Amino acid sequence: MSLPLSIPASIPSQRVDHDVPRHSANFHPCIWVILSSPIPLMIRVTHALKVQQIEKLKEEIRKELKATARNSPKLLNFIDSIQRLGLEYQFEREIKEALEDMYQTYSYLHDYNDNDDLTNASLRFRLMRQEGYHIPPDGEFKESLAADIPGLLALYEAANLMVHGEETLEEALAFSTAHLKTMSSTDSTHPLVAQVIRALNRPIRKSLTRVEARHCMSVYEKDV
Secondary structure, rough: OOOOOOOOOOOOOOOOOOOOOOOOOOOOOOHHHHHOOOOHHHHHHHHHHHHHHHHHHHHHHHHHHHHHHOOOHHHHHHHHHHHHOHHHHHHHHHHHHHHHHHHHHHHHHHOOOOOHHHHHHHHHHHHHHOOOOOOOOOOOHHHHHHHHHHHHHHHHHHHHHHOOOOOHHHHHHHHHHHHHHHHHHOOOOOHHHHHHHHHHOOOOOHHHEEEEHHHHHHHHHHOO
């Protein structure tokens, strides 16, 4: 009796399919691979160094603000520079304390004299007005001041903070504006002529913080 021949099903091939993804262990990347990718690493390092440098500079500025003698020209110019560079928000407390101290002693310092010239008196007045202190204007504007261009420029910026009815500041604005216009049109070689023309077109009070900051940085770079 013959038996039917049984044909076994074909056995699947054991070929390895290279297209099928393999599972791999979660090995940490080699340190050499990390070091061989300089861009991300350098960005992190550079950022960290910049942060450290900035914090160090900020701390130095805070110490300088506290150490500088009150009402001194150095302190006035220091605060003015910080504000005009748009960095006031970083040192609000220190600046507020310094200006508060100035305000407490302003009663006997507001008149400019041999020790307190027009530039410092005007700058002190403007800084305190900007901070919200209502300082009564005072002073006489003699023709001899016409040659004091830094003083006239500071007086002009201070007078732009006048409120309605302040006749002294109205006179100061008219006086400083007239002499600054004359200077800008007759003395093109004066080192402050560019700043004078800019101020006449747009005083600090009407300037945008970012625009003023860019301008101040360009001025400071030239002075360095």
